[in-house]
Amino acid sequence: MPETHYTIVIGSGILPSVWPQIKAAHGGFNRFVVTDEHVVAAGHLNTLLGGRPASHFIIKPAGEVSKTIDTAVAIVEAMEKAYFGRDTVVIALGGGTVGDIAGFAAAIFKRGVPIVHVPTTTLAQADSAIGGKTGVDSSASKNAFGAFWHPAAVYIDIATVATLDDRQYRCGLVESVKHGLIADAGYFEFIESHLDAVLARDLDALETLAEHNCRIKGRVVEEDPFEKNKRRILNYGHTIGHAVEAASGYELLHGEAVAIGIIAAGLIEGELGLSEPGRSDRVRAVLEKLDVPTKLPADMAEEMVIDLLRHDKKAVDRWPRFVLLDRLGQAHCEAGQYAVQVCREIVEKVVRELR
Numbered sequence: 149m150p151e152t153h154y155t156i157v158i159g160s161g162i163l164p165s166v167w168p169q170i171k172a173a174h175g176g177f178n179r180f181v182v183t184d185e186h187v188v189a190a191g192h193l194n195t196l197l198g199g200r201p202a203s204h205f206i207i208k209p210a211g212e213v214s215k216t217i218d219t220a221v222a223i224v225e226a227m228e229k230a231y232f233g234r235d236t237v238v239i240a241l242g243g244g245t246v247g248d249i250a251g252f253a254a255a256i257f258k259r260g261v262p263i264v265h266v267p268t269t270t271l272a273q274a275d276s277a278i279g280g281k282t283g284v285d286s287s288a289s290k291n292a293f294g295a296f297w298h299p300a301a302v303y304i305d306i307a308t309v310a311t312l313d314d315r316q317y318r319c320g321l322v323e324s325v326k327h328g329l330i331a332d333a334g335y336f337e338f339i340e341s342h343l344d345a346v347l348a349r350d351l352d353a354l355e356t357l358a359e360h361n362c363r364i365k366g367r368v369v370e371e372d373p374f375e376k377n378k379r380r381i382l383n384y385g386h387t388i389g390h391a392v393e394a395a396s397g398y399e400l401l402h403g404e405a406v407a408i409g410i411i412a413a414g415l416i417e418g419e420l421g422l423s424e425p426g427r428s429d430r431v432r433a434v435l436e437k438l439d440v441p442t443k444l445p446a447d448m449a450e451e452m453v454i455d456l457l458r459h460d461k462k463a464v465d466r467w468p469r470f471v472l473l474d475r476l477g478q479a480h481c482e483a484g485q486y487a488v489q490v491c492r493e494i495v496e497k498v499v500r501e502l503r
């Protein structure tokens with residue numbers, strides 16, 4: 149099992165320096181890059197390699213449809229065809245899809261070789277590149293095959309998100325908002341007061357975001373690497389978010405569904421007397437300014453969302469647990485547990501209020 153402590157390098161325009169750093173850290177190892185067609189088209193593979201030849205695998209089509217066991221098998225077989233062995237380091241250059249597939253392939257190749265993440269989306273830089281969760285989907289569910297496989301290092305070039313399309317860019321920021329809500333009120337306030345700069349992809353603002361995201365997620369994961377309890381706080385907004393994402397047939401992007409889930413969690417907090425004056429309005433205002441949805445799509449049946457909640461993978465007695473806030477920057481903890489029971493009546497009422 150790789151170390152849970154690893155180097156995270158954050159900077160603007162650092163991509164050209166990443167290759168020599170990986171070479172120095174893994175002297176004598178073969179380097180194998182996994183990326184996708186859009187990341188290549190945006191020029192990031194060229195920048196990473198700087199004209200050097202390197203074995204690589206380009207995922208086509210880009211995105212969740214390719215997050216399958218077949219793609220992981222194809223990557224493993226490409227490494228074998230190149231005569232690569234245990235002395236190989238896999239480099240994931242791309243968003244969360246690339247990171248999850250490449251991380252999984254690295255975890256299973258010859259019983260595990262190091263993975264280096266070079267995330268290029270707002271979601272991957274804030275969330276998926278850190279924490280060691282890897283996996284691919286089955287035909288029935290997301291991340292059905294998976295492994296915890298911590299990276300050897302993470303290199304975050306915040307400038308790479310300049311080429312990301314607007315919808316992807318905005319929805320990846322929802323995880324940053326989540327980090328502020330669960331762990332750091334000051335960070336939430338920073339996002340709130342610097343949203344224009346963040347939306348303009350201002351590099352100073354993005355650097356501050358990356359530093360906070362890595363510190364918050366890193367600390368939580370270090371405390372609870374295998375998600376026994378504390379790590380569950382990272383699922384804030386995700387219980388109803390995942391159900392909404394599935395109910396949309398994955399038409400909604402993950403961050404969009406989580407935004408609705410964060411609003412729902414706030415409504416549950418209101419029902420349970422956990423709200424603070426003005427908090428839910430501030431959260432809603434930030435999400436609205438990000439231009440992510442805060443209501444269920446008009447054509448989505450509430451019953452479908454409720455039914456999907458019963459199928460939540462973390463459900464106990466066919467009903468999931470919820471992460472809630474005590475106050476801004478502080479997750480609610482009940483009898484030592486961060487994922488708590490909420491009765492069906494309240495959840496059903498809240499889902500109906502998401503109109």
Ligand SMILES: NC(=O)c1ccc[n+]([C@@H]2O[C@H](COP(=O)([O-])OP(=O)(O)OC[C@H]3O[C@@H](n4cnc5c(N)ncnc54)[C@H](O)[C@@H]3O)[C@@H](O)[C@H]2O)c1
Binds near residue numbers: 184211312
């Ligand atoms: N492992 C974890 O802890 C974790 C956490 C959250 C999400 N995830 C997973 O992450 C995935 C979603 O990640 P994502 O939102 O980054 O999606 P993604 O990797 O599919 O990227 C979104 C789109 O942007 C393109 N793209 C990526 N970087 C680009 C760039 N710099 N310029 C232009 N285009 C670029 C991609 O090709 C893709 O079309 C899901 O599969 C989800 O399950 C994993």
Ligand SMILES: [Zn+2]
Binds near residue numbers: 323402406
């Ligand atoms: Zn998420």
